[in-house]
Amino acid sequence: TGGARTVPHRQRQPGDPAGSPQHDISLEAAMFQAVREGEFLLYYQPIVSSRTRRIEGFETLMRWKHPTLGMVPPVRFIPIAETNGLINMLGAWALKSALVQLRQFEEVARRDLYISVNISPRQFRNDRFLSVLDDALAFSGTPGDKLVLEITEGTLMVDPAHAESILGKMAERRARIAIDDFGTGYSSLAYLKRFPISVLKIDRAFIKDLPESSKDAAICNAVLDIAKHLNLSVVAEGVETEEQLDYVETRGCDYVQGYLTGKPMSAHVALAALKEDLYTELLPIDPRAGTP
Numbered sequence: 001t002g003g004a005r006t007v008p009h010r011q012r013q014p015g016d017p018a019g020s021p022q023h024d025i026s027l028e029a030a031m032f033q034a035v036r037e038g039e040f041l042l043y044y045q046p047i048v049s050s051r052t053r054r055i056e057g058f059e060t061l062m063r064w065k066h067p068t069l070g071m072v073p074p075v076r077f078i079p080i081a082e083t084n085g086l087i088n089m090l091g092a093w094a095l096k097s098a099l100v101q102l103r104q105f106e107e108v109a110r111r112d113l114y115i116s117v118n119i120s121p122r123q124f125r126n127d128r129f130l131s132v133l134d135d136a137l138a139f140s141g142t143p144g145d146k147l148v149l150e151i152t153e154g155t156l157m158v159d160p161a162h163a164e165s166i167l168g169k170m171a172e173r174r175a176r177i178a179i180d181d182f183g184t185g186y187s188s189l190a191y192l193k194r195f196p197i198s199v200l201k202i203d204r205a206f207i208k209d210l211p212e213s214s215k216d217a218a219i220c221n222a223v224l225d226i227a228k229h230l231n232l233s234v235v236a237e238g239v240e241t242e243e244q245l246d247y248v249e250t251r252g253c254d255y256v257q258g259y260l261t262g263k264p265m266s267a268h269v270a271l272a273a274l275k276e277d278l279y280t281e282l283l284p285i286d287p288r289a290g291t292p
């Protein structure tokens with residue numbers, strides 16, 4: 001109805017232009033058009049082994065390239081899509097495309113990689129989510145164990161009993177679960193015991209002031225310690241400096257993801273990055289060998 005349209009769709013974010021609710025309504029209308037026009041695309045950010053600095057996987061990050069507004073950041077459009085339900089369709093598209101894209105990444109890299117995909121709370125709760133997941137796995141032919149689904153603590157806490165059953169079904173498909181923005185939600189650590197979780201992603205908020213901030217250092221150390229004892233992998237998000245990389249690597253953090261080791265990039269650029277990695281690996285063996 002027309003009335004529903006006047007409801008503000010999300011909390012204002014810092015940096016929003018004045019008159020944000022009005023702006024969001026036009027943004028929402030533009031989103032439906034954007035779906036028809038195919039203005040959404042996917043970027044991929046390398047997830048790198050902190051020790052070897054080799055790309056082990058990519059996180060899939062959605063982008064909206066609006067013809068006049070330019071790149072609309074996900075913090076602006078994901079909350080709207082979450083409110084109006086478009087996220088189910090966009091999320092299904094992202095999942096399927098990312099799983100297909102992974103196959104090309106692996107072909108070029110000639111080794112195993114994994115792909116991480118963000119799942120919003122509404123997608124996770126959607127009755128059709130498991131069939132969307134199965135479709136995407138079947139269509140792409142990608143094995144489930146190469147998929148990591150990123151969810152937040154909040155997603156688990158809305159309905160823990162339902163979450164437990166969904167996560168069990170994901171485990172049957174061998175997809176792994178990562179807790180995104182770990183430490184920023186308001187949940188208890190008990191869920192680490194209850195749910196089959198494989199990866200913790202330390203939020204950038206705890207990384208950005210390392211190594212100077214002793215509080216952030218303490219938090220990172222505590223997370224790494226818990227992860228070690230629960231046998232979970234850890235990804236440090238938002239690593240921008242060598243000092244930050246050194247700090248987390250020295251303390252046993254397995255993976256880093258940040259501007260230092262690679263910004264979110266188009267699939268085309270990601271393929272070039274993978275080729276480069278292959279080439280530098282071949283160089284020490286025979287410098288005269290032709291390009292692969």
Ligand code: C2E
Nearest residue numbers: 061062074075078094118119120238239240257258259264
């Ligand atoms: P997220 O899942 O925590 O993704 C990480 C965000 O940190 C990305 O922002 C990435 O570009 C940014 N980032 C990575 N390294 C650095 C760094 O070194 N410095 C700084 N300053 N930032 C860094 P992005 O792409 O703007 O996405 C923001 C959020 O939007 C994501 O946070 C995720 O919650 C959501 N999002 C993005 N794509 C999707 C999607 O396909 N589906 C869903 N449901 N949510 C998505």
Ligand code: MG
Nearest residue numbers: 059118150180
């Ligand atoms: Mg994420």
Ligand code: MG
Nearest residue numbers: 180181201237
């Ligand atoms: Mg995150």
Ligand code: MG
Nearest residue numbers: 181203204237
């Ligand atoms: Mg984050």
